Amino acid sequence: MTPKEVLGDLRKKFKDDIVEILGERSKKVYIEIRPDSIVQVASYIFKDLKARFNTASGVDLRYHMEILYHFLIEDINLLISLRVKLQKPKLEIDSLVPVFEGANWIEREMHEILGINFKGHPDLKRLLLPDDWPEGVYPLRRDYKEWDKNAIRDRGV
Amino acid sequence: MSIKLKALLKSPWVFHLSTGSCNNCDIEILDCLTPRFDIERFGMLLVGSIKHADVLLITGSGNRKSMERAKRLYEQIPKPCLVVAVGECALSRGMFIHSYNCPLPIDKVIPVDVYIPGCPPKPEAIIAGVVKLIEKVKKGTAKK
Numbered sequence: 001m002t003p004k005e006v007l008g009d010l011r012k013k014f015k016d017d018i019v020e021i022l023g024e025r026s027k028k029v030y031i032e033i034r035p036d037s038i039v040q041v042a043s044y045i046f047k048d049l050k051a052r053f054n055t056a057s058g059v060d061l062r063y064h065m066e067i068l069y070h071f072l073i074e075d076i077n078l079l080i081s082l083r084v085k086l087q088k089p090k091l092e093i094d095s096l097v098p099v100f101e102g103a104n105w106i107e108r109e110m111h112e113i114l115g116i117n118f119k120g121h122p123d124l125k126r127l128l129l130p131d132d133w134p135e136g137v138y139p140l141r142r143d144y145k146e147w148d149k150n151a152i153r154d155r156g157v
Numbered sequence: 158m159s160i161k162l163k164a165l166l167k168s169p170w171v172f173h174l175s176t177g178s179c180n181n182c183d184i185e186i187l188d189c190l191t192p193r194f195d196i197e198r199f200g201m202l203l204v205g206s207i208k209h210a211d212v213l214l215i216t217g218s219g220n221r222k223s224m225e226r227a228k229r230l231y232e233q234i235p236k237p238c239l240v241v242a243v244g245e246c247a248l249s250r251g252m253f254i255h256s257y258n259c260p261l262p263i264d265k266v267i268p269v270d271v272y273i274p275g276c277p278p279k280p281e282a283i284i285a286g287v288v289k290l291i292e293k294v295k296k297g298t299a300k301k
Contacts, residue, residue, distance in 0.1 A: 130221040138259040151260035155249045 001079045003027070006049060014041055030068075032083040035093050038069075043099045045071050045080060053102045054079075057112040060142050065091055065114060086116065095121040113140045161237055161292055165211045168200030168209070169287075170183050172210035176227055178217030181277040182244035186214065194280045196287070200299060211273070212239045212290075215267070218246035220258040239290060242269045261289050272288040 001009075007024060008032065015042040017037035024069040033041050044053045051071040058067045071083040086093060095118040096103040108120045115138040118124060126133075137147055146153075175183055189196045190203065204210050207230050231240070242263055245251040253259045258279065263269060270293065273286035 130225075132223075144257065146257075148260050152262065152265065153253065153255060 001076060003029070003076055006073065006078060010044075011039075013044065015039055027077055028079045028081070030081045030083050034087070035084050035086055038082070039094045039096065039099060040080060040086055042069060042071075042096055042105060045082075046100055049073055050075070050116070051080065054104065056106045056110065058114045058116060060114060062082055062142055064088060065116060067110070067116070091116045092119055093117075094119050099119055111157070112138070114138055115141065140143065159237075165237065165239075165293055166294060168202070168238070169211045169291075170202050170204045170209055171212045171214050172207045172230075173203055173214045174227060174230060176215060176217035176218070176219045176223040176247075176261045176265055177247055178244065182216035182247075185277045185280055185283065186216070186243065189280045194284065196284060197289070201287070207233050208235065210238070212241060213267075214241045214243060215247050215263055215269075216243045218250045218253040218256070219261065219263045219266070220256075221260065222259070224239060224263070227263070239271075239294070240267055240269045241271045241273065241286065241290060243273045243278060244287055245274055245284075248272050248274055251276065 007029065011018060012023065012027060012038065014033070017033050017040065019032040019034060021045055022032070031041075037050040046053060047115055051073045052147065054070040056067060056069045059066060065088065067084045067086070067087045068083075071080045071082070072078070073080065084093060093115075095107055097118075098108065098120060104121075104123075107121055110116050110125060111118060111121075111124055112129050115136075129139075133149060138144065168230055173183070173186060188194060201212075207213070211234075213231060213234055217223070219227065242248055246253060247263050249262055250256070250259045263270075271286050271290040275282055278286075
């Protein structure tokens with residue numbers, strides 16, 4: 001299969017789920033899909049196209065949150081990034097852990113840092129933040145405010 | 158100068174602690190041990206356990222989780238001991254001063270004797286800092 005065939009196949013199979021495909025002629029393709037069809041599309045790419053799940057990344061873009069799931073099909077050297085836009089304030093998406101275990105920790109990290117709720121995750125607890133971090137404070141959100149009264153933010157000169 | 162400090166200056170053994178640094182300072186510290194700079198001629202040696210050390214050498218910006226560990230290590234080091242902060246991050250957190258994870262500079266948590274600035278400091282700067290530390294101890298003005 002060539003990258004062109006893979007993308008044509010995806011477009012035919014998931015007509016209603018794909019919003020748009022960007023960068024079709026390069027080795028790095030961005031496919032924007034609707035949030036509720038992430039499990040279908042991701043499991044097709046992972047299981048049927050034999051792609052490797054690299055990682056996922058989340059970012060707060062003021063009006064919506066964006067998650068990118070990066071998959072690499074090594075035989076044809078094609079990097080597929082599934083882009084999902086979550087409208088605020090309803091930050092919920094289906095977890096991919098039932099499909100592949102590799103999504104477990106990165107979903108926990110996105111949950112603690114951005115406050116995205118992954119439905120169906122087996123154990124959605126904190127990954128890296130310290131234990132005394134307050135509940136409901138998400139450090140990489142745009143509206144994050146300093147909560148620690150003891151913090152010193154000047155260099156003392 | 159007490160006999161303990163005199164013995165300490167003869168061969169200050171160093172424990173190297175990274176509290177979340179980018180590894181550049183750590184690489185420069187290892188450079189000091191190579192034949193080109195060779196700080197072993199001053200009797201300095203990197204040791205693997207804090208209980209063998211006389212000098213605690215800290216790099217990195219000191220984030221919330223690692224400073225808990227740093228405090229615990231400082232309690233375990235045999236006293237009298239000396240603390241050296243290497244690199245801009247260990248001095249004032251550098252570019253991470255507004256980070257949610259770095260609330261305090263290291264010297265608000267642990268008493269620091271010598272500050273070696275630079276990003277990363279050259280091995281010459283680290284050696285110069287250590288020479289200043291030794292002078293400070295000889296004069297008796299170190300915090301111990």
